[in-house]
Amino acid sequence: MRIRAQVGMVMNLDKCIGCHTCSVTCKQVWTNRPGAEYMWFNDVETKPGLGYPKRWEDQEQWRGGWELDRKGRLRLKAGGRIKKLLSIFSNPDLPQIDDYYEPWTYDYDKLITAPLSKHDPVARARSQLTGKALEEIRWGPNWDDNLAGTAEHIHDDPLTKGIEEQVKATYEQAFMFYLPRICEHCLNPSCVASCPSGAMYKREEDGIVLVDQAKCRGWRFCVSGCPYKKVYFNHNTGKAEKCTLCYPRIEVGLPTICSETCVGRIRYIGLVLYDSDRVEAAASVPDEHDLLDAQRDVFLDPEDPAVRAQAARDGIPDDWIEAARRSPVYALAHRYRVALPLHPEYRTLPMVWYVPPLSPIVNSLETDGYEADPDHVFGAIEAMRIPVDYLANLLSAGDGEVIRDVLRRLAAMRGHMRKREVLGEHDTAMAAAAGMTVDDVEDMYRLLAIAKYDDRYVIPQAHAELADRLMEQQGTCGLDFEGGPGNCGAIAYDSHSEDEAFMLTEDQPAKLDIVQMLGDRRREEEAGG
Amino acid sequence: MSSGDVLLWIIIPYAAVTAFAVGHWWRYRTDQFSWTSRSTQLLDRRVLGWASPAFHYGALAAVGGHVIGLCIPPSVTEAVGISESFYRWFAAIAGGVAGAVTLIGFVGLVYRRATSDRVRRSTTRMDIATYFLLTVLIVLGCWMTFGYNLITKSPYNYRDTVGEWWRSLFYLHPHVDAVKDAPVIYQLHAIIAWAFWAFFPFSRLVHAWSIPLQYVGRPYILYRRRYGSSRAPIR
Numbered sequence: 001m002r003i004r005a006q007v008g009m010v011m012n013l014d015k016c017i018g019c020h021t022c023s024v025t026c027k028q029v030w031t032n033r034p035g036a037e038y039m040w041f042n043d044v045e046t047k048p049g050l051g052y053p054k055r056w057e058d059q060e061q062w063r064g065g066w067e068l069d070r071k072g073r074l075r076l077k078a079g080g081r082i083k084k085l086l087s088i089f090s091n092p093d094l095p096q097i098d099d100y101y102e103p104w105t106y107d108y109d110k111l112i113t114a115p116l117s118k119h120d121p122v123a124r125a126r127s128q129l130t131g132k133a134l135e136e137i138r139w140g141p142n143w144d145d146n147l148a149g150t151a152e153h154i155h156d157d158p159l160t161k162g163i164e165e166q167v168k169a170t171y172e173q174a175f176m177f178y179l180p181r182i183c184e185h186c187l188n189p190s191c192v193a194s195c196p197s198g199a200m201y202k203r204e205e206d207g208i209v210l211v212d213q214a215k216c217r218g219w220r221f222c223v224s225g226c227p228y229k230k231v232y233f234n235h236n237t238g239k240a241e242k243c244t245l246c247y248p249r250i251e252v253g254l255p256t257i258c259s260e261t262c263v264g265r266i267r268y269i270g271l272v273l274y275d276s277d278r279v280e281a282a283a284s285v286p287d288e289h290d291l292l293d294a295q296r297d298v299f300l301d302p303e304d305p306a307v308r309a310q311a312a313r314d315g316i317p318d319d320w321i322e323a324a325r326r327s328p329v330y331a332l333a334h335r336y337r338v339a340l341p342l343h344p345e346y347r348t349l350p351m352v353w354y355v356p357p358l359s360p361i362v363n364s365l366e367t368d369g370y371e372a373d374p375d376h377v378f379g380a381i382e383a384m385r386i387p388v389d390y391l392a393n394l395l396s397a398g399d400g401e402v403i404r405d406v407l408r409r410l411a412a413m414r415g416h417m418r419k420r421e422v423l424g425e426h427d428t429a430m431a432a433a434a435g436m437t438v439d440d441v442e443d444m445y446r447l448l449a450i451a452k453y454d455d456r457y458v459i460p461q462a463h464a465e466l467a468d469r470l471m472e473q474q475g476t477c478g479l480d481f482e483g484g485p486g487n488c489g490a491i492a493y494d495s496h497s498e499d500e501a502f503m504l505t506e507d508q509p510a511k512l513d514i515v516q517m518l519g520d521r522r523r524e525e526e527a528g529g
Numbered sequence: 530m531s532s533g534d535v536l537l538w539i540i541i542p543y544a545a546v547t548a549f550a551v552g553h554w555w556r557y558r559t560d561q562f563s564w565t566s567r568s569t570q571l572l573d574r575r576v577l578g579w580a581s582p583a584f585h586y587g588a589l590a591a592v593g594g595h596v597i598g599l600c601i602p603p604s605v606t607e608a609v610g611i612s613e614s615f616y617r618w619f620a621a622i623a624g625g626v627a628g629a630v631t632l633i634g635f636v637g638l639v640y641r642r643a644t645s646d647r648v649r650r651s652t653t654r655m656d657i658a659t660y661f662l663l664t665v666l667i668v669l670g671c672w673m674t675f676g677y678n679l680i681t682k683s684p685y686n687y688r689d690t691v692g693e694w695w696r697s698l699f700y701l702h703p704h705v706d707a708v709k710d711a712p713v714i715y716q717l718h719a720i721i722a723w724a725f726w727a728f729f730p731f732s733r734l735v736h737a738w739s740i741p742l743q744y745v746g747r748p749y750i751l752y753r754r755r756y757g758s759s760r761a762p763i764r
Binding site for chain 1: 561562563564565566567568569570571572573574577578579581582584585586646647650651733736739740741742743744745747749750751753754755
């Protein structure tokens with residue numbers, strides 16, 4: 001057993017209002033640059049819909065993620081290492097930028113420089129790839145937002161495969177919900193496995209998956225290898241980029257930008273302790289329907305003293321272990337079992353999980369007395385507007401029973417609290433019928449409905465003070481990291497390309513005599529001035 | 530030996546080798562961020578699907594042919610029992626195939642770059658210089674292989690002349706007489722090639738050194754520690 005900590009996220013789809021604030025703030029912070037115009041580290045998709053890039057969920061087309069070979073061994077769906085190297089000059093599975101959309105801007109200048117005329121000036125759209133005017137914009141970010149145009153291509157949504165009968169585009173039968181997506185920071189990341197250069201890595205301390213911009217050589221197999229299509233290729237720098245889980249914020253205990261600015265307060269961030277020695281076995285279980293339980297089994301219970309002792313032996317700091325005990329992610333995914341991984345069948349063991357949405361009841365169950373009878377609450381699950389099978393294709397590899405079980409718990413929580421708050425009745429029947437205790441139901445209610453800031457985000461700070469290394473950096477130039485503006489002209493610090501920005505590694509300590517250096521500088525200034 | 534000969538056959542080669550070596554050292558130390566293939570496949574996959582593999586595989590084969598042809602003296606190949614005429618036919622045919630494949634792929638890539646608005650706009654000045662040098666090298670190379678070795682009754686034995694001079698540069702005893710009477714096209718190819726090597730470390734061609742062969746043997750999932758490698762418990 002080798003215990004590692006992972007920063008995970010849960011999104012409560014029941015509360016997402018599709019406002020795109022997360023996408024906008026993320027874009028402002030991370031991808032507001034040349035070459036990154038088309039990238040959305042966070043995007044919000046309307047389901048049913050084509051998604052971003054179009055049809056990303058169809059792995060028969062894109063060949064992302066993992067699969068089992070005939071002998072039951074885990075391998076990349078796009079093929080083995082030799083095949084990758086041989087096709088390195090033209091990746092057969094790489095999306096085109098048109099699969100995302102062609103980014104554009106407008107001739108805003110025209111609005112203020114146009115001469116006086118009878119008609120108002122018009123700012124025309126211009127492609128940010130060619131600089132030419134776009135006659136007609138045919139696709140863009142969230143083009144099919146709120147089911148816009150979905151009637152025409154609803155069955156191009158890969159999730160409707162096999163359940164076409166249940167997914168209707170007519171107004172009376174239409175349904176929709178929002179799916180905000182970021183990088184999954186998987187336990188078994190196929191992008192990392194696909195990167196021939198070894199530029200992509202998972203951080204041991206917190207599990208965040210990053211691209212080393214100095215080592216990336218632009219072979220672009222990470223883009224096609226990620227089944228969620230959450231690694232992007234910057235066509236200006238020729239390097240891969242992806243969601244960083246806002247690691248500079250996470251390291252100081254702050255939630256990501258997308259979470260911080262979430263209007264619906266749908267996001268939860270917390271630690272999960274897991275056994276990294278069991279990851280491969282969990283990703284290799286033969287039956288796709290067992291993947292959810294296999295992943296849950298990789299998670300370790302932080303209340304177990306043996307787990308805590310082993311975690312400490314494996315180098316996890318005490319305050320991190322304490323944070324893992326209070327983790328909302330572990331609670332929603334494992335204790336209350338209402339959060340589910342996105343497309344577990346890709347076998348990447350994703351770490352951004354979703355609470356599926358409850359939705360209006362299609363027929364007339366919602367009448368007097370239904371709140372009072374737990375059987376009716378559960379009967380209503382089948383009559384909900386969003387077909388269970390559609391959610392199952394999204395969150396449980398097609399296993400509808402998993403979705404029903406979660407919806408039952410959520411419905412029971414609602415019914416229980418409504419009884420308590422509206423009717424003033426305290427009864428345990430509804431909780432028991434969902435297989436939960438009253439305490440659990442009420443704790444879950446506090447987490448999901450009240451959703452206090454400190455309950456949603458339990459993020460321990462990174463231990464930057466480790467091994468007194470900060471002392472070594474004292475007096476050096478804070479701007480002197482790889483790709484940074486420079487060394488302030490004072491110190492010939494020998495930077496190393498493999499070092500990550502902002503830090504010194506053990507094999508490359510700074511050998512600087514600060515006192516000597518400051519003295520030299522003072523003497524120079526005195527001599528010069 | 531005229532001063533022109535000294536410039537062309539001694540100064541230019543050594544200057545190019547210096548620029549090649551120092552340039553790579555400097556680039557690798559200071560600017561890994563720009564060390565990339567800078568693929569444009571995302572922007573436009575048209576033509577690229579066949580042209581890029583054709584160009585790259587053809588070029589790799591051609592480079593291999595040059596290494597064999599220039600580094601191994603005729604005396605060695607004859608000592609191991611490869612006759613001069615067998616070597617010539619093998620080199621001319623294999624080189625002809627490699628050159629033709631490279632040329633076809635290259636024409637495809639140039640056509641794509643010229644006709645795709647997106648790709649043309651992402652082309653830098655360095656890219657244009659790279660394409661120019663490659664065009665001259667590939668055209669001259671194919672011309673020599675086809676015109677002077679394959680479709681001719683009296684093939685030119687470059688191994689005893691240009692090859693001799695090339696090897697002598699590395700003994701630090703340049704044998705200028707061996708090259709100065711070679712056909713102009715061979716001389717031109719050699720001079721442009723030195724310019725190409727001097728230019729190499731400053732262009733995107735450096736991605737050639739990053740062929741990720743280590744991928745075959747490494748574990749799939751890579752972890753990195755943020756703070757050194759200490760695994761001691763932290764309180």
